[in-house]
Amino acid sequence: MHAINVFSPDFDVDDCLAEIRTCLERGWTGMGFKTDEFEAAFCQYAGLDHAHFLSSATAGLHLALEVLKRADGWADGDEVITTALTFVSTNHAILHAGLTPVFCDVDAMLCLDPDAIERAITPRTRAVMFVGLGGNAGQWDRVVALCRRHGLRLVLDAAHQSGTRLNGQAPARDADAAVFSFHAVKNLGTADGGMICLPDAKLDAAARRLSWLGIDKTTFERTAASGTYQWRYDVPEVGFKYHGNSVMAAIGLVQLRRLERDNAERRRLAGLYDARLAPVGGIDRVPMAAQCTPSRHLYQVEVADRDLVLDRLRGMNIHPGVHYQLNTRFAPYDRFSASLPRAEQASDQLLSLPLHVKMTDGDVQVVCDALADAVALPMAA
Numbered sequence: 213m214h215a216i217n218v219f220s221p222d223f224d225v226d227d228c229l230a231e232i233r234t235c236l237e238r239g240w241t242g243m244g245f246k247t248d249e250f251e252a253a254f255c256q257y258a259g260l261d262h263a264h265f266l267s268s269a270t271a272g273l274h275l276a277l278e279v280l281k282r283a284d285g286w287a288d289g290d291e292v293i294t295t296a297l298t299f300v301s302t303n304h305a306i307l308h309a310g311l312t313p314v315f316c317d318v319d320a321m322l323c324l325d326p327d328a329i330e331r332a333i334t335p336r337t338r339a340v341m342f343v344g345l346g347g348n349a350g351q352w353d354r355v356v357a358l359c360r361r362h363g364l365r366l367v368l369d370a371a372h373q374s375g376t377r378l379n380g381q382a383p384a385r386d387a388d389a390a391v392f393s394f395h396a397v398k399n400l401g402t403a404d405g406g407m408i409c410l411p412d413a414k415l416d417a418a419a420r421r422l423s424w425l426g427i428d429k430t431t432f433e434r435t436a437a438s439g440t441y442q443w444r445y446d447v448p449e450v451g452f453k454y455h456g457n458s459v460m461a462a463i464g465l466v467q468l469r470r471l472e473r474d475n476a477e478r479r480r481l482a483g484l485y486d487a488r489l490a491p492v493g494g495i496d497r498v499p500m501a502a503q504c505t506p507s508r509h510l511y512q513v514e515v516a517d518r519d520l521v522l523d524r525l526r527g528m529n530i531h532p533g534v535h536y537q538l539n540t541r542f543a544p545y546d547r548f549s550a551s552l553p554r555a556e557q558a559s560d561q562l563l564s565l566p567l568h569v570k571m572t573d574g575d576v577q578v579v580c581d582a583l584a585d586a587v588a589l590p591m592a593a
């Protein structure tokens with residue numbers, strides 16, 4: 213029986229190599245050229261005004277908070293409402309920016325619960341960090357409305373949301389900042405990369421400067437304008453080295469072209485999982501939001517005795533993932549821990565079933581049969 217892994221990246225190899233070749237032949241592999249092309253293509257695809265290609269979403273989430281903090285004059289220690297059921301990048305960004313994470317519980321879709329957000333708002337709350345887990349939109353419209361009502365900035369961790377639509381549009385369009393991930397195993401995967409999308413032109417310009425060490429002109433701009441290298445620039449503030457490069461953007465461009473097709477296939481496979489798992493007792497499928505056409509980066513279920521079920525599946529050469537361990541269980545977040553009953557339960561019971569475009573319908577059947585067997589066997593004494 214071949215191994216069935218949670219992720220398995222797929223690339224149009226010749227097309228990727230052809231795009232990379234244009235960078236090598238032109239002698240431009242850094243920021244500019246392909247990164248400009250990828251940014252424009254991504255804006256057009258997602259219906260966004262600005263997009264800036266970065267080395268990762270981790271960098272982008274930190275950058276988003278830095279840009280907003282500097283623009284709005286937030287103080288160190290000001291609060292950002294966030295989820296603990298996420299990859300640590302989401303919350304590391306808050307700490308990196310010198311802000312305080314305030315953890316709130318999630319809803320049935322495992323996204324931040326708007327009622328819990330509302331209860332957690334204090335005079336020091338400046339922003340909400342919303343994670344579209346697995347490509348879900350959760351109760352996004354309610355979160356947008358409550359942020360507007362309370363004058364809070366809304367940052368969308370859209371790491372899993374490449375191609376997600378809510379009522380036909382990218383949820384990112386309603387965020388003050390949205391950050392996508394093109395990490396190797398994401399549904400739009402490169403080797404590493406991210407995109408920060410800021411609707412405000414001034415904030416977009418600030419993000420571009422801060423992602424390039426605070427320098428006011430990129431090397432590409434300085435060179436492309438005259439065709440010769442121009443050395444002079446200014447550094448009005450201290451920034452970070454967070455921008456992306458043309459080689460990664462070349463792969464991103466090719467992956468973007470197939471994103472709609474890939475996501476449709478993910479949704480089709482998810483539909484097969486739904487149909488086959490619905491009648492099986494002991495398996496709770498995480499619902500997607502109504503009106504949401506998800507990217508389906510993940511297909512998540514909850515089971516009792518998750519670790520044992522995982523062991524049993526591994527014994528059958530099936531290798532699901534766990535997204536995620538509760539961040540408040542990690543040392544840096546100890547002192548911010550809060551009562552999060554739903555997120556805690558999910559963290560103990562969740563597993564992400566294999567879902568990628570190389571899977572066959574037969575693979576889905578094998579996983580479903582194995583999972584049904586694994587939950588039906590007696591649990592350990």
Ligand SMILES: Cc1ncc(COP(=O)(O)O)c(C=O)c1O
Pocket residue numbers: 267268269270271298299301302343369371372392393394395405406
């Ligand atoms: C929810 C979430 N946020 C942020 C990130 C960080 O993305 P990157 O690997 O591009 O830095 C990830 C990646 O795993 C993620 O899953």
